[in-house]
Amino acid sequence: MENYDIVIIGGGPAGLAAAVSAREQGIDRVLILERDRELGGILNQCIHNGFGLHTFKEELTGPEYAGRFIAQVEEHNIEYKLNTMVMDISRDKVVTAMNREERLFEIQAKAVILAMGCRERARGALNIPGYRPAGIFSAGTAQRLVNMEGYMPGREVVILGSGDIGLIMARRMTLEGARVKVVAELMPYSGGLKRNIVQCLDDYGIPLKLSHTVVDIKGKERLEGITLAEVDSKGKPIPGTEEFYSCDTLLLSVGLIPENELSGGMGVELNPVTSGPRVNESLETNIEGVFACGNVLHVHDLVDFVSEEAKAAGKNAAAYVLNRYPQHADGTKCVPLKAEAGVRYTVPEKICPERMDDQLKVRFRVGNVYKNCCISVYFDDKRIIHKKKAVVAPGEMEEVVLTKEQLLEAPALQTIIVKLEEA
Amino acid sequence: MYDYDVVIIGGGVSGCAAARELSRYQVNVCVFEKEEDVCCGTSKANSGIVHAGYDAPEGSLKAEMNLRGNEMMETLAEELDIPFKRNGSLVLCLNQQDMPRLEELYNRGIANGVKGLRILNREEVLEKEPNVADGVFAALYAPTAGIVCPFELNIALAENANVNGVEFRFETEVQEIRKLEEGYELITNQGGFKTRYVVNAAGVYADRFHNMVSADKIHITARRGDYCLLDKSAGNHVKSTVFTLPGEFGKGVLAAPTSHGNLILGPTAIDIEDKEGTNTTREGLDQVLGKVGMSVKNIPMRQVITSFAGLRAHEDGDEFIIEEVRDAKGFIDCAGIESPGLTSCPAIGVRIADMIKEGMGLEEKEDFTAVRKGILKPETLGKEERDALIRENPAYGNIICRCEMITEGEIIDAIHRPLGAKSLDGVKRRTRAGMGRCQSGFCSPRTMEILARERHMDIREVTKSGGNSRIVVGTNKDAL
Numbered sequence: 001m002e003n004y005d006i007v008i009i010g011g012g013p014a015g016l017a018a019a020v021s022a023r024e025q026g027i028d029r030v031l032i033l034e035r036d037r038e039l040g041g042i043l044n045q046c047i048h049n050g051f052g053l054h055t056f057k058e059e060l061t062g063p064e065y066a067g068r069f070i071a072q073v074e075e076h077n078i079e080y081k082l083n084t085m086v087m088d089i090s091r092d093k094v095v096t097a098m099n100r101e102e103r104l105f106e107i108q109a110k111a112v113i114l115a116m117g118c119r120e121r122a123r124g125a126l127n128i129p130g131y132r133p134a135g136i137f138s139a140g141t142a143q144r145l146v147n148m149e150g151y152m153p154g155r156e157v158v159i160l161g162s163g164d165i166g167l168i169m170a171r172r173m174t175l176e177g178a179r180v181k182v183v184a185e186l187m188p189y190s191g192g193l194k195r196n197i198v199q200c201l202d203d204y205g206i207p208l209k210l211s212h213t214v215v216d217i218k219g220k221e222r223l224e225g226i227t228l229a230e231v232d233s234k235g236k237p238i239p240g241t242e243e244f245y246s247c248d249t250l251l252l253s254v255g256l257i258p259e260n261e262l263s264g265g266m267g268v269e270l271n272p273v274t275s276g277p278r279v280n281e282s283l284e285t286n287i288e289g290v291f292a293c294g295n296v297l298h299v300h301d302l303v304d305f306v307s308e309e310a311k312a313a314g315k316n317a318a319a320y321v322l323n324r325y326p327q328h329a330d331g332t333k334c335v336p337l338k339a340e341a342g343v344r345y346t347v348p349e350k351i352c353p354e355r356m357d358d359q360l361k362v363r364f365r366v367g368n369v370y371k372n373c374c375i376s377v378y379f380d381d382k383r384i385i386h387k388k389k390a391v392v393a394p395g396e397m398e399e400v401v402l403t404k405e406q407l408l409e410a411p412a413l414q415t416i417i418v419k420l421e422e423a
Numbered sequence: 424m425y426d427y428d429v430v431i432i433g434g435g436v437s438g439c440a441a442a443r444e445l446s447r448y449q450v451n452v453c454v455f456e457k458e459e460d461v462c463c464g465t466s467k468a469n470s471g472i473v474h475a476g477y478d479a480p481e482g483s484l485k486a487e488m489n490l491r492g493n494e495m496m497e498t499l500a501e502e503l504d505i506p507f508k509r510n511g512s513l514v515l516c517l518n519q520q521d522m523p524r525l526e527e528l529y530n531r532g533i534a535n536g537v538k539g540l541r542i543l544n545r546e547e548v549l550e551k552e553p554n555v556a557d558g559v560f561a562a563l564y565a566p567t568a569g570i571v572c573p574f575e576l577n578i579a580l581a582e583n584a585n586v587n588g589v590e591f592r593f594e595t596e597v598q599e600i601r602k603l604e605e606g607y608e609l610i611t612n613q614g615g616f617k618t619r620y621v622v623n624a625a626g627v628y629a630d631r632f633h634n635m636v637s638a639d640k641i642h643i644t645a646r647r648g649d650y651c652l653l654d655k656s657a658g659n660h661v662k663s664t665v666f667t668l669p670g671e672f673g674k675g676v677l678a679a680p681t682s683h684g685n686l687i688l689g690p691t692a693i694d695i696e697d698k699e700g701t702n703t704t705r706e707g708l709d710q711v712l713g714k715v716g717m718s719v720k721n722i723p724m725r726q727v728i729t730s731f732a733g734l735r736a737h738e739d740g741d742e743f744i745i746e747e748v749r750d751a752k753g754f755i756d757c758a759g760i761e762s763p764g765l766t767s768c769p770a771i772g773v774r775i776a777d778m779i780k781e782g783m784g785l786e787e788k789e790d791f792t793a794v795r796k797g798i799l800k801p802e803t804l805g806k807e808e809r810d811a812l813i814r815e816n817p818a819y820g821n822i823i824c825r826c827e828m829i830t831e832g833e834i835i836d837a838i839h840r841p842l843g844a845k846s847l848d849g850v851k852r853r854t855r856a857g858m859g860r861c862q863s864g865f866c867s868p869r870t871m872e873i874l875a876r877e878r879h880m881d882i883r884e885v886t887k888s889g890g891n892s893r894i895v896v897g898t899n900k901d902a903l
Contacts, residue, residue: 035822085822100817103810122862124729127651127712129703132731134887134894138864145868151882151895155902177902220699221892237705248896261826264656 005029005321006314007095007109009086009262012041013303014294014310015115016069021314022113023076027321031107032073032080033097039073039080040066041117042140043303045147048168050195054304065303089266091287111289111317114263114277115310118295120165121255128160130217133224139165139253146176154249158226159183160214162190162197163395164301166253171200173251180204181245184212184228186235189369191255191395193301214250215242223248256299263292273345274298280334281351281360282316282325283309291317298347298363301397305363312357326355335413342366342373342420344394351416353407361399362418369393370420375400378417379410388423427453427590429779430609430618432597432632434461436573436765437757438624439580440772446587447776448785453618454581454589455611457596459889460849461842462577464626466765467852468650468701468733470690471573471681472664474763475512475565477532477540484743486535488767488774493567495769503579504797505572506682512568512664513543513552515675515718516561521668528563528668539566554660556720568664572682573765574852575797578842580768583795585841587788594889597625600635606753607636620753620779627698627736629758636751641744641758645698645734648690649707654726654860658684660719667718676711678719683855688715688722690733703732728860735761743767745774747782755779798836798854802828823873824866826859834870838877848888850874867894 005027008015011034022030038044043051046062053059056068073080084099093109120138135154137145142153143165157178159166162185170180183201188211190197201208209228215237216227230241258276260268269278269286276297277285284291293313294306319325334350346364362377370392377385377400385400392398400418407413429445431438434456445452456463473496479485500507516525525542532540541564548555548562555562585591592613599610606619623632630643653660658680667675681687691707708730715722738744738759748754755778757771764771779785801809801819812832813820819832837844837853844850847857850870857863857870871894875882886892 035825083821085825085828087828098813098820098822100813100820103813103820104806119861120864122728122860122864124652124727124862125725127708127727127730129705129708129730131702134892138861141864141867145895146899149868149882150899152897152899152901153894154896176899215705217702220701221888221890 001094001106001108003029003108004031005109006031006111006113006317007107008032008113008115009089009095010034010041010115010117010296011036011039011080011082012115012117012294013043013066013069013306014117014296015041015113016066016073017307017310018113018115018293018314018317019078020069020072020076021311022318023078025315025318025322027318030078032078033084033086033095034080034082035085037082039070039082045140045144046168047147048172051303054302055307069307086262089262091267093289110321111291113313113317114268114285114290114292114296115294116259116262116296118256118258118299120252121257123252126254128214128217131220133217133219133222135219135223135248136217136250136252139163139169139251142251143169143172146172152176152178154178154247156181156247157249157251158245158247159251159253161185161253161255162192162208163253163255164192164196166251167192167196167200169251169253170206171204174204174206178249180206181247182207182209182228184209184214186213186231187211189393189395193395213237217250223250226250256295258296258299260296263296266290271345271349274347279348281348281356283313283348284316284320289317289320298345301395305397335407335416337362337416337418339364340417340419342368342370343418346418351402351407353404356404356407358404360402362402363397363399364418365394365397366392366420367394372423374421374423376419376421377402378419379406379413380415386421392420424617425606425619426616427451427618428783429453429620429622430455430616431622431624433464433624433626434458434581434591435464435466435624435626436462436577436580436768437760437771438622439577439584440768441622441624441757441775442584442589443580443587444772444776445779446584446589447787447791448780449788450779450783450785452589454584454591455595455597455609456591456593459593459845461581461591462574462852463888465734465736466573466577468731469573469648469762469765470650470677470679470687471570471765472512472677472679473507473569473571474766475532475540475568476535476537476763477528477563477565478763479535481531481534484745485763485767488743488745488770489763490536491770492763492767493569496569496571496766499769500571502793503576503583503795505575505579507569507571508682509567509569510663510680511564511566512666513548513555514563514666514668515548515555515559516668517556517558517717518560522561524668525561525563532563532565537565537567540564552661552663552665554719554721555665556718570664570679570682571765576765576768578853579795579797582841583793586795587791591842597632600632602636602751619783620755622755622757622775624757624760626760627734629736629756630738633748633756633758636754637748638750642739643759644694644737644739645700646737646761647693647695647700647707647732647734649703649711649730649732650687650689651708651711651727651730652681653686653688653723654728655684657686657723657726660686660722665718675718676714678715678722686722688712694737698734701732701734703730707732729862737761743771745771747778753782798833798840800833801830823869824856824859826861827855829854829856831873834873835877838874845878846886846888846892847871847874847894
């Protein structure tokens with residue numbers, strides 16, 4: 001069995017940044033396992049621009065952004081295997097993988113970084129009634145067909161869900177010659193970034209219908225049309241509001257699910273809200289030496305933040321391998337974080353003050369659109385952060401920064417609470 | 424003078440079981456199927472249950488076929504290399520007042536000859552199935568009930584029949600049947616064909632064909648059943664097939680593991696006019712999700728990965744009709760095959776073949792081969808065997824469907840074997856590629872590529888399920 005210091009599962013933006021970071025910390029034996037034909041992950045099909053504003057202070061396309069990191073991986077001579085599927089990871093970090101050339105093989109890792117990304121929710125998860133013809137795609141599948149293979153999934157398009165991929169695909173399909181009739185969103189607000197609504201819908205005159213959903217699908221072989229209806233505050237369709245749209249294509253952009261089947265299989269604890277691993281300040285899961293970053297941990301809006309998070313995971317995994325990572329056998333020195341009042345979750349979920357960097361970003365999402373509110377952080381009963389926000393929305397990830405100093409000054413701290421308050 | 428000795432209308436489980444049984448004999452048989460593949464109607468969308476046989480009335484053909492089919496399933500599954508498991512079934516009785524009806528079911532089962540039936544008390548039920556509703560009072564336990572993969576059963580029957588000489592004509596829709604002096608002429612969209620015998624295994628359309636040749640009319644209602652399928656992570660929620668006693672809230676829905684480890688919930692029973700009306704409805708799906716909670720608790724509804732509907736062929740007489748039509752010699756009905764049709768199909772096949780064997784005085788073939796090897800599933804191999812397989816054929820080292828871990832090797836096998844897959848659905852039903860939690864989001868472009876390459880066609884011609892179900896319609900900017 002081959003041995004590596006760090007094995008990284010997934011060669012997308014998270015895996016690449018984690019690998020580079022680990023190498024920069026002086027780890028020699030780093031290996032990336034990628035199931036697709038090339039490195040870069042989903043960025044390869046994101047040919048639109050808008051990537052890298054934070055990381056590189058310039059606007060890149062997805063493939064360009066991936067290219068920057070792939071170049072670093074090559075420069076550092078980091079090993080990677082393509083077309084390689086990880087079949088299983090054992091709790092003691094034996095990775096079983098498979099490809100055409102090396103067949104079924106095992107690798108013993110000292111540390112593992114989970115960077116498998118996420119998948120799209122499918123129609124079934126929404127239980128949309130109707131027929132099951134051809135012409136219904138998840139937005140990402142359509143994106144791959146158009147942007148990587150050059151094929152048009154259809155001519156007349158309705159999009160359900162205003163997640164970013166759906167919005168981006170509304171524009172892409174229009175530019176490639178299709179007619180996008182409407183984007184419908186179940187919620188009373190969009191799940192995508194504001195800039196994407198402006199640049200992908202408004203600029204092309206594509207209507208966005210909030211509080212609407214697909215209630216019927218017509219067409220036995222190829223899709224012939226769908227029925228939209230308005231929904232009430234509980235998301236139930238309102239009778240009498242049905243409206244038929246003829247179309248040959250329905251794209252679904254209705255949410256992303258971190259792909260944690262491997263993690264679950266090895267015994268990593270998952271958070272039911274994020275569907276990602278529960279991690280500490282070092283992005284380490286409940287299994288010692290197993291770290292997670294990127295969309296497998298929680299779904300991000302911006303790849304820049306994925307890279308940043310992955311960099312931290314790579315650095316921490318390196319510290320673990322180099323025995324510079326203090327262990328707390330019983331975990332008692334960790335302070336738990338709690339998401340309350342409008343905050344759905346936090347990453348991380350606990351912090352070891354001794355082990356944390358001088359500054360730590362705590363990322364989270366809110367459960368609704370709130371205007372003129374405050375993001376507050378409490379150390380037990382004491383409020384230590386009270387940040388005013390004009391608007392927060394589920395589609396935009398938020399963050400607060402905690403400092404090591406703050407935590408070390410509060411040795412009796414029991415719980416850190418992150419919540420929304422009225423301004 | 425005759426094109427065939429026997430034409431079987433319909434490539435569902437009944438038609439294919441008949442075809443396979445007939446392929447034991449020296450006789451020229453063809454299956455006409457209007458779709459591009461077998462297993463495209465009732466057979467593709469059902470519960471996948473092998474019933475024990477306590478439902479149908481004593482002395483009915485349904486009861487007889489059910490019991491025989493259930494007994495035959497083990498050997499058949501072995502011969503055809505398909506998954507079959509006797510997981511047992513429970514019919515839950517949720518309150519004491521209903522006990523007489525549970526006992527009635529028990530007595531009927533005993534009269535029908537079902538083996539091993541037992542009435543379990545609350546504690547015994549909960550010990551067996553901790554997730555059944557807390558309020559359960561008792562249950563009828565049938566250890567001989569099982570689960571089978573309906574696609575694999577149907578496809579395997581067809582493949583084996585084909586290997587033994589039965590011809591299959593796809594996209595061949597019978598439009599008219601003319602009686603000849605002896606035998607029949609079937610007018611189809613592909614021309615006319617003369618045959619001595621017709622087996623009418625046309626599912627929800629069996630009444631249409633029957634009524635073309637007989638003065639005694641039959642009527643079949645398409646009875647829709649909506650289902651929800653849950654991810655494998657929910658597959659262990661129940662181990663047995665859990666039914667509820669039909670009660671004041673109507674017929675309950677079942678919860679069962681599938682033979683591939685998913686959890687299936689359903690069906691509804693909604694009579695509809697349209698014989699192609701396989702659309703689910705909001706009401707139907709809500710009924711499934713609402714009713715199942717009465718029998719099984721804590722079902723993780725977030726794990727639903729797909730929903731679908733199938734049509735049962737319900738004949739007005741509520742009985743299987745498997746006989747030569749009184750006023751149409753050589754025309755054999757296989758009509759009204761609703762539940763327990765899947766269970767019964769091995770027995771139905773034998774019954775039909777016996778009629779024709781007798782009628783034509785058929786002789787057995789010397790070279791009939793009962794054994795069919797299924798698509799090799801690398802996951803069933805040990806590590807070394809799997810390694811050797813990839814060494815021999817690297818396509819088995821290339822995972823295409825990430826959710827079900829299906830390799831390129833399996834997909835290529837599915838395309839090139841007898842009656843191979845022509846479409847995404849064809850690949851899916853043979854290999855499970857695209858049947859997992861992402862519902863083909865990741866693998867469909869790859870599978871399309873493989874289909875196009877192996878079948879020497881343009882990727883634009885690849886369909887979901889034949890006909891006009893193309894996946895992509897052109898190339899970028901071609902309409903600009």
